[in-house]
Amino acid sequence: MAKRNTGTENLKKVVIDAILDKKGHQVVSLDLRKIKDTPSDYFIITHGDSNTQVRAIYNNVVDEAEKHGFKPYHMEGMRNAEWIIIDFVDVVVHVFYRDRRDFYGLEDLWNDAKLTKHTDADHK
DSSP states (O other): OOOOOHHHHHHHHHHHHHHHHTTOEEEEEEEOTTSTTOSOSEEEEEEESSHHHHHHHHHHHHHHHHHTTOOOSEEEOTTTOSEEEEEOSSEEEEEEEHHHHHHHOHHHHTTTSEEEEEOGGGOO
């Protein structure tokens, strides 16, 4: 069984709650810990219906993470807000504009990872 890092698990929860607060759609986490040579422990993926919503999700994730003591290592994609990546090292957040999510299909690319769906009912 994979070892659980409490800090990583806390960050994951903070990120998912922040996404759900801004009504991110189809929020999923991919557990990459049992896959060899992965870039992080978790990918968290969501999408918004507009560039404004994608930016709002991004801003809320960063704000809430920093409130809990987690600072992003790297971020990119804010200008066009079609695919924003927020890299916390052990957790990488992908916030897509809807059509970009469909086009890139990260869930399919990492289909050997354990996928968990997250809804408001799960995180209140």
